[in-house]
Amino acid sequence: xxxxxxxxxxxxxxxxxxxxxxxxxxxxxxxxxxxxxxxxxxxxxxxxxxxxxxxxxxxxxxxxxxxxxxxxxxxxxxxxxxxxxxxxxxxxxxxxxxxxxxxxxxxxxxxxxxxxxxxxxxxxxxxxxxxxxxxxxxxxxxxxxxxxxxxxxxxxxxxxxxxxxxxxxxxxxxxxxxxxxxxxxx
Numbered sequence: 446x447x448x449x450x451x452x453x454x455x456x457x458x459x460x461x462x463x464x465x466x467x468x469x470x471x472x473x474x475x476x477x478x479x480x481x482x483x484x485x486x487x488x489x490x491x492x493x494x495x496x497x498x499x500x501x502x503x504x505x506x507x508x509x510x511x512x513x514x515x516x517x518x519x520x521x522x523x524x525x526x527x528x529x530x531x532x533x534x535x536x537x538x539x540x541x542x543x544x545x546x547x548x549x550x551x552x553x554x555x556x557x558x559x560x561x562x563x564x565x566x567x568x569x570x571x572x573x574x575x576x577x578x579x580x581x582x583x584x585x586x587x588x589x590x591x592x593x594x595x596x597x598x599x600x601x602x603x604x605x606x607x608x609x610x611x612x613x614x615x616x617x618x619x620x621x622x623x624x625x626x627x628x629x630x631x
Contacts, residue, residue: 484588484596484607491515491598492586496551496576499560505549505574507583508598513545514605514624515598516617519578519589521555522563527593530611531567537617538572546621548573551583553592599624 486492494507508515518534520527538548550573552560557577564575578584587596595608597620605624608616 484604486588486596486604487607489604491596491602491604492583494583494586496578496583499552499557499564499575499577505576507549508602509547509549509574511545512547513600514541514547514621516546516548516621517583517587517596517598518548518550518612519553519584519587519592519594520550520560520563521553521592522559523555524553524592526611528563528567530593530613533612533614533617535568535570535573536614537621538570540614540618541621542572544621544625546625549576550574551576551578553578553584553589554581597621597624 491508495504496507497504507517516537518530520531534548534550538546550564552575555563560575560577569575576583583589587594591609593609593611595612595617596604597606599605606620608620
């Protein structure tokens, strides 16, 4: 029986160390509550856009001029984390429906049919507006680099916060409460 060479042992140790580091990163990422993330847009006026609705029935303005708080969530049918956070987004839309909060979900680099199938499978709400993003105009304007990403625009039209990764209803609600209470997060 042949013994492994020194290079094979070093390679095995390096792979094991890399896997341990990667596992640690994933474990800490998955165990944390969603928190606001840095973005050059936070504290700046929101990009002003008009996007077509996914169902072709019209358009939606970003930020929504009728909303006290506009929450914009970028999602895609191929995003597993988007699937995880979707029920929480619908719950938040319901919980804040009487508070002037508008939730807009924007399909990110996804085929129209796939986005619609995703939403039909997981559920839609009449309280949420679902938009397409032709040419990724909104994603570029907001600086989206991975999904899901969620942006919060306050009543003054300024981007108040950005969440990266999947959000849960408690974190989303806490951020909305901060904006509604003071106009700005702490």
